[in-house]
Amino acid sequence: MSLDTLAAERREPTAHPSTSAKPSLIGMDRAALAAALGAIGVPQRQQKMRSAQLWHWLYLRGAASFDAMSNVGRDLRQALAEHYSILRPEIVSEQISVDGTRKWLFRFPPEGAGRPVEVETVYIPEEGRGTLCVSSQVGCTLTCRFCHTGTQRLVRNLTAGEIVAQIIAARERIGDFPDLATPEGAIVPAEGRLVSNIVMMGMGEPLYNFDNVREALRIASDGEGLSLSKRRITLSTSGVVPEIARTGSEIGCMLAISLHAVRDELRDELVPINKKWPIAELLQACRNYPGLSNARRITFEYVMLKGVNDSLAEARELVRLLKGIPAKINLIPFNPWPGSAYECSDWDQIELFAEVVNRAGYASPIRTPRGRDIFAACGQLKSASERLTRRERETQGLVEAGA
Template sequence: MTDQRIDLVGLSRQELKAEMERIGEKAFRAKQLWQWIYHYGVRDFTKMTNISKNLHGKLAEHFYISRPETAEELTSVDRTRKWLYKFDDGNEAETVFIPEEDRGAVCISSQVGCTLTCKFCHTGTQLLVRNLSAGEIVGQFMAARDSYDEWPSPPGDKRMLTNIVLMGMGEPLYNFDNTVKALKILMDQEGISVSKRRITLSTSGVVPEIRRLGEVADVELAISLHAPTDEVRNEIMPINKKYPLKDLMAAVRDYPAAINARRITFEYVMLKGINDSEADARALTRLVKDIPCKFNLIPFNPWPGSDYECSGRKTIKRFVEILNRAGYTATTRVTRGQDILAACGQLKSESERVRCSRMKARIEAGIEDESHVLPASAE
């Protein structure tokens, strides 16, 4: 029998208050629950010590506090950890923690599969199954905290899981409402309390939603750029045909981070003979002129069936030098978790088997980036 109770993870503060009122409780209970769920990481109502025993039972009758099921957990030789999380409907998505000496970033997914078909990306070979809910997005970070025993929420300088990057499976801006709702929960200071300066959202360039994001969330922005010209970007990133570089750069220039001299990150995968020439590097500097930005160069991570090769070490070094001479910071990302397929562009779950045939037809018809037109039943 299907559980008819409501999952409290993923509800906004207002929604949580409304649920308390629905069961005849005062609004202040919502604040208490919020802190237990998001500050203390508690899943069992009986452990909420400032709530009466009678109310414990009432809450358990109407609600539950979820985590995604850990279907698989792998730890790399470099300490990178990857989880395959299974949700209530059996669909799966991957989450990765990338540790540094005194901090680390949790890379979370926003969709099961991906709307886009970027040719160099393993995740892009798994067609979109559905969007993740706000609770499923937040739940990935909460489950990662469970794994590292980081409850209650410690001060920022004592955490290992200090940063969040929306760079996992899916295009977060094609799941805009759920993503923004999740971001607000993650940033709430009475709960998980991750600063917006420690959250980076990576997008392939959904121009209208970049503008909306700046208005409602203003987290750090990373652009999956990967080419300095429309000709090359059209070939490796079909989304560019809908939102060409001129429009993308205009949206980036208007983003609050750029206006306030916080730097935009441009991600750039290094593909041998495709986008790695000296001319490409110089074209890149012209493209981003007057944008406060930095470059994150990503050595291509091979995956089974891929047609590309990574640029050579000397080629990457020369590329960096040209960007540096033009006044830009350019770093080469150290590949992490490659032995467990946790590196950039390597995430993929097996949920592809449940995709709709008509979704495949959309892809073949050239509208692969229209996740927002999915029927409600698929979201």
């Protein structure tokens, strides 16, 4: 089999197809789990202990069925199975790049009277770490000119459970949960985890789905469950300025800004949200980010577009704009997609741009493109979910949000 054939391979796994109409426990915090237990008759005096058991099995051990929860009584396991689900999303397809990057197309069941929806999630293995790129919306409202996801209109926000389920399904698929049969499985490993980092850089604008993203990331960072350090969770925003301070105070994760231009007139074109919150307002919100320090720098993402934003004058202006902000600047070679209007900057020009930034004292790594051959690289994600009708979107409160 050739490398091209391997890269394009599409599998049709059927593990844990999410077809249940029962409410899912995945994505519930401890209070919600306690309420769910109370709803099926568990006495209040037992709810704290029982919800702790469920938390352990769902988020630390990765149990895929209630029967696997060995310290939960048979009667309670049966009652849980009758009323609730812990099914994973259906894996519609899995693609594996020649560089080891994996992209999954996950399908979630209808929410209420809606339709099933699909999102893409990407796993990037690297030496000493593994990064999972997670989606927060089906589609996007922002229409950034260089981003493939921006060509797919917003269908709906993902729930906290659907965001967490991407993490659980990916970890299960790559064998990153402990063996349920071994006592050691009850301990969070200090090293060797395949998913060591999460980036909210998949489909959608996370800060237009703030509440669900916040709840999902609180579960992801809980030390008794998925147990990912907040310093290993990065949320990327195109610049929803009013929610940036809340991100620092209520989530406490690392922050990344999709900047991509140093002049408002160009950023208005590349990242249209700039018309609402221009560069000066965005950078002031960054300077005020709670917890900002040299140890908790903001990452500024800058996609390199040939002849558009890659001049050395723009590199110098970038340095000037970021003065006083503890920052790292990720230079991203543009990843092409069918119909895109841009070209990637020449490699020599990217290196000259990086040199200007480096000389000013900022780390400016050039991001190695990963998964380009399966359209899993930055800016290439897009699912085939259909756009909702206006009435369906009004029902879900998306029209008011600017969808």
